[in-house]
Amino acid sequence: MAPDINASGRTDPGLIRSENQDCIFVDQDMGLYVVLDGMGGHQGGATASRIARDVIVDIVSRGLQHTEAAKLMTEACQTASARVHQEGARNRELHGMGTTVVAVLMTSARTAIVAHVGDSRAYLMRDQRLRRITNDHSIVAELVAAGRLTPDQAEDHPHASVLSRNLGGLPSAEVDVQAIELATGDRLLLCSDGLNGFASHSAMEQIVGGSASASSTTLDLVELAKRGGGGDNVSAIIIEIGEQKQRKRSAMPDSGARAWWQRRRLFADVCQRMGLGDSPLAGGLAPGEAIDLLCNSFCEAVFHDLEKTTGVHVWTYADSLVKTWFAREGSFAPIQELFDILRAASLAVVRDVSTQDENFGVCLEIALLRALIVGEMVIGGELGASIRQANEQFVAAERTSELPDNTFANIATVPFAALSAPMPAAPEVNRCLRQGMQDAEERLAPARNPRHAEILRAVHNSAGEFSGDGDMTMTAKSLYGNRLLSEQELVPILEALDACRAAHLMAIDWQDIAPTARATAYRSAALAHQSLSHAFALVTVDAGKPTTDMLREMNQTTSQMRETLARNEQLLTQLESTHDTAEETLL
Amino acid sequence: MASSHAEIFGSLRTRVLDTLVDSRQSIDDSFGALSEEEIRRNFLSVLEQMQKYLISPSPAQLHQSVSKWTAMFLGFGLSTPSILRTVVTLGDLIVQVAKNELPAGPATNLFVRDVVRLNFNTAREVVAIFNDELESQRRQNARGLRGS
Incomplete structure (x- = not known):
């Protein structure tokens, strides 16, 4: 057939x-x-x-x-x-x-x-x-x-x-x-x-x-x-x-999905016994609905991940839950309690599987722990974002404090020592940069070149409120993509970089704000454009490196061959001379 | 069991370190800036502490170790999400090397399970440290705002 x-x-x-x-x-x-x-x-x-x-x-x-x-x-x-x-x-x-x-x-x-x-x-x-x-x-x-x-x-x-x-x-x-x-x-x-x-x-x-x-x-x-x-x-x-x-x-049979799914009732019972129905994350739902939202959704996510051997579904489950909870200004403890319950219930399933097949139980535990690690990574990611936000708030509060400029408190301990990491810009400078980027985007919109938005965003992030996070090498690599190294491939990108720089700096220069803030924003943006051009030049040079290396080796080989040729020619001349002398002697 | 796991771990350590050195840039760009020697020295100490934990799992010792690793990774310039990703990747790497180097069977599965348990506990510790850091930052902000 x-x-x-x-x-x-x-x-x-x-x-x-x-x-x-x-x-x-x-x-x-x-x-x-x-x-x-x-x-x-x-x-x-x-x-x-x-x-x-x-x-x-x-x-x-x-x-x-x-x-x-x-x-x-x-x-x-x-x-x-x-x-x-x-x-x-x-x-x-x-x-x-x-x-x-x-x-x-x-x-x-x-x-x-x-x-x-x-x-x-x-x-x-x-x-x-x-x-x-x-x-x-x-x-x-x-x-x-x-x-x-x-x-x-x-x-x-x-x-x-x-x-x-x-x-x-x-x-x-x-x-x-x-x-x-x-x-x-x-x-x-x-x-x-x-x-x-x-x-x-x-x-x-x-x-x-x-x-x-x-x-x-x-x-x-x-x-x-x-x-x-x-x-x-x-x-x-x-x-x-x-x-x-x-x-x-x-x-x-190998994935453990079936064994897990067959024990979903056991999983839900353990979750219920451990008080999952009362979790504040369920947002006041009835216990039955809470179990459905928090426990059964997790159970399904794990089943699909075990079946397909991915972590995508648990990630989506945790991401949506954790983001919503933190957006409601929820604290860390209930999230950790929820994942503790999910872990305990998962281990109850593992124990039940192990009574029938110990080795299979070990494999299932490995898979479930990995699903729970995915959950921890989501929580950690959100906490990391909150830490950064809290840091930014702290820096902003420091900058808007009412200490007059140039007082003893603002003088650096070590004169002329530069900070190793860039500091975020002041709020009015950020406003100027933001408005400048929007105006530049509008100005460049008729060209409909998606690279313009990418360049402006990267430069803005590097110049302004996300100062220090802007990775120009990544942007440069993204702009370079997988093109061939040739003039016709590179010229459109260089033109886009030029167009963005001109439009962006002009837009900042036209902002109606205090001249000192405008000058700071102008300088930050100009430096960021310069960094991007620099990073792009390095990426381009890197792209040509394998070819350049080959060329260099070929040049070396050619030079060696030339030397050999010169030696052989010299030898030939000597042989011809010897031959001529011998011929004359014979004659 | 614990001592045999420690022996297995010891036998895999060099291979794990070699793989780490080769793939350091793909774990985080910040590692690309470090020399091979520096990576080996620092990660060898991390692996030694993991091995100790496998011999006698002690939550207090793990907390202490993870605090040190977090400080070390911060010093290398890693962002908070990257720190968590790095410790999880390290656990995954040990599992991957174990699966490549050891014969398939129940003994390997038990070893892998214990490494994944350690990996989970480590991830959890890192998350708890992040939470402590966030709480402390918020307290500092509140004091700063009241002060101003």
Whole structure:
């Protein structure tokens, strides 16, 4: 019996970027599945990925009946590259755009033709192991292939995503194509680097190897990438071969989800006995409703996390509960009491499981403790935010105290000693910076360049009330993204940096406030713009480092070869001279 | 059991330290600025205190140790959420190394469980320290506001 194929795809802008430059295509009838990750310029990335997708779909649909599959996929990708390049050359705003692609064409239920260019990836899930089946076309990956970097060094390399190939960078693209033989129970995962760049391999393996449907799995993968920071657009397609039931049978007993769910009554009873119904976190609900809100929701969250081997559901449960409680100015003790009760009830479940299977009980306790650690991390995160807020209030109160300027109390103990950490700006300076940023955003709005907002926000955070928290390197890396190191890729960013600096400083200069505060705000913003430009320059230099290193080594080799050549030429001259002398002697 | 766990922990310590040194920047950017030697020295002391706790779990000793680690991480320039994430990551790292290096089976599971218990207790201590810090900051603010 031929196995069934189920497929599902999902794409999401992530948590940082306002625009989704990824795009996907899923068509089970046609057997074609594509993930593309666009890059470059204002709207360029999105345009590139969509043009490439349309071209690939068009060519594959027209050639499906009469062209050999591998050849068809190569032709589709190369034509897409030519079309993207042509469009970029024609339209200045789209100049330098490009896209990665990973595409699968199912030629039968057992054979997949995989084509890819760039760093979007294909993985094969088989026997509970997730194996990558494509090699990234990045400079770092090529250095690994050449033995110049170890895989571990490559994994941590700051510019692991600088591409050596893409669609659109050049009129023709070199496409890697391979045929994969599939078996019942296999799953193929196609994804953009917004997934594998923000999620560990083991977490991806657990989710793709889990029991959830293809659709839920793609949703979980997107959530996983967001939980890891969500710093890029994220796309995932799951193609599964065979029936769901077979996977479910193998995944359920190991996860502990079933054992946990079967004991939810025991869990609720312990919670009730320990007084969870009276917790102030339930906000005056009747005890039954309180149990439902606090205990049953936790029970369900743990069940879903055990089933899918993630911590997402417990995180969401704790995050919503803790944030709401602290927003109501609730104290720490009731939160800690609640989690103590949840822990005690969880351990009661573990003890009950252990009476039947001690080892399984140990494994379940490990999983439950990890869920509770997630809860502690949420509480700690909220307390950390409150500490920072309290600190800011303290600093603000200090600054508005009524001590006159230049009194003995304000003189530094050590004259001219600078503080090692920047101090937050005074409130009127912050007002000026805030208004300046808003005015600059309005001024730049007609350009509709999402980078403008990103730059202005980063500069504002660094210059003003969040002084010291602004990480310009991160912003610079985010602006750089995964583009190729070329003039046409960099010029739009440099132009955006210039435009933001000019508009921002002019807007601050026009604020109607005390001249001293305006001057301070102007200086802070100017310094922050300078820091961002500096950080961007360093990121750019870093991006070129692997190539520069290669070039330096090549120069050294060339210089050695020149020396050898010079020595050989000298030897030749000597030999010729000896030969001439010998000839003359003979004559 | 406790002594055998301590022996297992001792056998994994070098591998854990090597992995920590290699991946320090991914744990927190602040660690990237530190030298390999400094990371090894400081984390070796953390691992030694964890090993002691596995031999004889004492809440008072753990509280003392976690207070020291928190101060040390603050000194490295970590933010409060990063401190909590770092201690939890350290526990996860030990578990990961144990799973890679030790044979699968009940003994390894028991060891992992005890490390995860320690990890949970450590996270809880860090959270309690944050709460104390918040309370103290609020008291200071209240005094400051009354004073002004």
